[in-house]
Amino acid sequence: MHDSIEEGDLITVGLPRNLFELDSGADHYLLFAGGIGITPMLAMAHYLYAQGKSFALHYCGRTAARLAFVQQLSHSPFADAVHFHLDDGPTSQRLDLSHLLGTQSPSQQLYICGPTGFMDFVLAEARGHGWHEDALHREYFSAPVTTTAQDPAFEVELRQSQRVIVIPAERTVLEMLLEAGVDVASSCEQGICGSCLIPVLEGQPDHRDQFLTAQERQANNCFTPCCSRSFSPRLVLDL
Template sequence: MSALPLSMFVEVTAKRQTAEDIIVVELADPHGRPLPAFSAGAHIDVRVPAPGQDGLIRQYSLCNHPEERDRYRLGILREPDSRGGSKAMHDELQVGDLLAISAPKNHFPLVPARRTLLFAGGIGITPLLCMAERLAHTQAAFELHYCTRSAARTAFLDEIRQAPFADSVHLHVDDGDAEQKLDLAGLAAAPDPDTQVYVCGPAGFIEHVLSTFREHGWPEAQLHTEYFSGAETTREDDDSFEVKIASSGASFQVPADKTVHQVLSENGIEIMVSCEQGVCGTCLTRVLEGEPDHRDLYLDDHEHAANDQFTPCCSRAKSKTLVLDL
């Protein structure tokens, strides 16, 4: 896997459990210098300490107040089907370790609005907690709806209950009281051009929230999302196809059980990748000819329809051949 250009080293200054299978990790400059500024919704790329997997890089949202420059705080869920990233962060990472990270990046920024609705599912609370901090700091009107399976699996629960913006937070716990249940249809019932909607969490949760708001007539420009779980990369009816490299004319067959990235890497052609699930957009590659079969969660519908770029970590081809701008 090609490593991303990670621009700095930080020290792990704290690591603690915040809920079942969720840890909080705090990072700081080893020399006490201020860290690069970030905005609400931002994330960093981290080279995780995974034994035998040198160069494994994952993205984690920053969940502390965006005015803070002395630390970056991450909330990390132990994924049951971890491919090495979350398992290493839970089991291998120690206070005092140095980690290579990127500067903060933001593909999920806050848009100024009269009112903001935030919907968090599980670990999706991390970027939205940062947004809540920012909105409260600017005295903006907002509601944070935080949905979890149980109190034991609710990250930052005590912190949220004691936050200055606690009155703006609504907890919806699956094993809680009936009155805690999220009335999504009620919140979406009256489209408001002065309200922006943000949702983050598992793919199913995101789709439920977005589809409900769409059904009630909310325009796409007011709906914002960030996926944490990956895209579907393989299907039973997948066929093989050909990829051609425009610069050299070399062609390679991509079998049903391999990705474009895997095939190119095996043949000495490296593409910068990170999540390998179609979430981050790191591997985005221009398509000069052919029709991609888009399976990412990074590009929007308009960008998919253009068919001039795709994510070789997970997407495939509808045509027999794709000519790539490599």
């Protein structure tokens, strides 16, 4: 944009998309933040308070000095709903997931944002206590780095255009599609945002994203070409 857009140019932009949307139909919300993952939770807490909703915000970090918005949260009108859990604090304030997640009802929703390890731990605990996937909402900062040098090559067939494109081990499907002139929307290119999701008509994707739920992966009817690959020799895409 810095190189090609000049003052007075007319540009086209898309509408904002929210991939971490708050479900306003629940009766109670559990908000978990790890480190700077407090950013979306802070906005959610303000909204839920304004709507008169029941919620609890659990903010986890190494030390109080490394947490953002501590003063703002401590003096907010919903301060009673904010709980700090510090690694260097007393045992009594440690995060007790068994207690918090032990009784899940259809009227509850869980939202979490923070480092991947922290999020995976909380989500695993929730699933272990019977929480349904529809009630678990997360937003990742980044995806783990994966190497594909040892992966086999495979083909993608574009059903609409009847084209077949070979995907070598060192290239992603998204890269090869764009190189072939196929217009595919993308953003993070890490499998986090879901912008590049493509419908899959045939074949078995090797899902490597952080966006799809376990149920969506099992359906095998879409995949993220920016990072995911294929277990089958050919994937047939609705392109």
